[in-house]
Amino acid sequence: MPLLSLTWTDHVTGRRGFLVVDRLVRGVASGGLRMRAGCSLEEVTGLARGMTMKEALHFDADDPTVRYVPLGGAKGGIDCDPREPDAYGVLVRYLRAMRPYIESFWTMGEDLGLTQDTVDRAAAEAGLVSTIQAVHPLLDDERAARQRLADAFAVRVDGLGLDALVGGCGVAESVLTALDRAGTAYRGTRVSVQGLGTMGGATARFLSRAGLRIVAVADVKGTIAHPDGLDIESLLAARDPYGTVDRAALRPGVLELPGDAWLSADAEVLVPAAVSYAIDTGNQGTIKARWIVEAANMPVRPEAEEALTARGITVLPDVVVNSATNAWWWWTLFGDIGPHAEEAFAHIRRAMRTLVGTMLTRAETGRTTPRAAAHTMAAARLQVIAERYGWYR
Missing domain, CATH: 3.40.50.10860 (Leucine Dehydrogenase, chain A, domain 1)
Structure with missing residues (x-):
């Protein structure tokens, strides 16, 4: 409780x-x-x-x-x-x-x-x-810490605030780590993303720049798709504060499909980056992807994950995948990193590579799911935290 x-x-x-x-x-x-x-x-x-x-x-x-x-x-x-x-x-x-x-x-x-x-x-x-x-x-020095965080929030990278990019950097690094372990080349790997808000938009940008093809993006109006890959930068420029893309800005050849079409897209990677409970037992059977990478919180229902696992589809869990946003706030505030984009991205990439790699290794050696491995890792670390700093239950 x-x-x-x-x-x-x-x-x-x-x-x-x-x-x-x-x-x-x-x-x-x-x-x-x-x-x-x-x-x-x-x-x-x-x-x-x-x-x-x-x-x-x-x-x-x-x-x-x-x-x-x-x-x-x-x-x-x-x-x-x-x-x-x-x-x-x-x-x-x-x-x-x-x-x-x-x-x-x-x-x-x-x-x-x-x-x-x-x-x-x-x-x-x-x-x-x-x-x-x-x-x-x-905090050791509250004034300096608050200024450091304020400076970090003022940083912009190619038109977007650093705070809006750090979470997507972590999600993208989770995807790339999984691809590397499987020996899958970045170029040509297809990705379908649900949601083009803060997390989904940043994830799409980082993956696109790494060479992956974003073939489908869904928002509240439906799914936007192109088999050769979407122009992510133009979509980011055409979205409103809620992540909805202005259809008038779509380029020739882009398809407008139903809202759930992102699930069944011909893609190796599926990134639910919007609402919770997006994938359930009723729609999981339409998924063709090899990996589902949870950029949103709780997007895959437990019973759906069981079915997906049985079909050989790997779900990378939210507690690991989308954790970089929260961690970046505190790394910056406490002074582990400064208010600079490249320093933030480098720190996130190192941390996520280590965390995702450890999780996947434990899942493989323990013959369990990445989520079960992550929960085991968290439980062990929580015990150390409780022993060191006290138990507040």
Whole structure:
């Protein structure tokens, strides 16, 4: 059971929001806030547990030079479509209600349906100094740390903010590590991506630049596809803040297909990078890919993963694959890396290569799935964290 689980009801609209703190480490838990229609307490509880594991998986107990010590895991969620006219007001009121928790022990940022700019603006209206102020007492030099993170958020790379790229860099490196271990060439490998928001868009950019062909991309309007590969940069330039691509900007020859066509695309790699529970027992049979790489949180239902595994399809789990965004925040804030793009990308690539490689080796030697291997790794590291910093259950 999580340490804390609560449900909030907006007194204006009746919409509900949730906060789940799975675990505290040094009195603090980390995890973003999502906003989507249909968000539930069960969903947020699973996401909070996943955050605990993501934090633990980046814990290096043997390196005394590492400044960042993982935090606990938490997650927030609001059952509201972020496109609704009253969504921003709901967000502000939610943050006002959660202010005591954010000030005391919950550090949070953007997740599905929200941008960091929106979260920061709403947090200021709610009277918060920062959405990560609970971690400030753990910093050696708070002023320098906050400036370092602010400088990092100001960095732009080819038109996109560094903060919007780091997660996709980690997802892409997970894909490339799997291809390398299988002896599969990058050039010619086909990829289908669900979602062209922060995570999906950055993943598509990094994989395209590595030589892979992005043959299909799905958003709320449907699937965009081309067998020879899509022009990812033009699609990124034509998307709105929610990751929806303006169809008027599509180039000749690009196909517009139904929304679920990304699942059955002729591709070796499938990247669900949007909503949770996208792949279930009802649609998993249409998948032709060899690898499913979970850029989104909880996109594959457990029973669907069992069926996929039986068919020889490897699922690389979210707790590893999309963990770089969270880790980058803390590596930067605590001072393990500076506010520079190349330093951030290099650090992420090294960390993800090590983590994904270790996970896949354990899965192979233990004759189990990558997810089971990742969970075993996380459990072992959580035990060390509890012994070293205390147990807050």
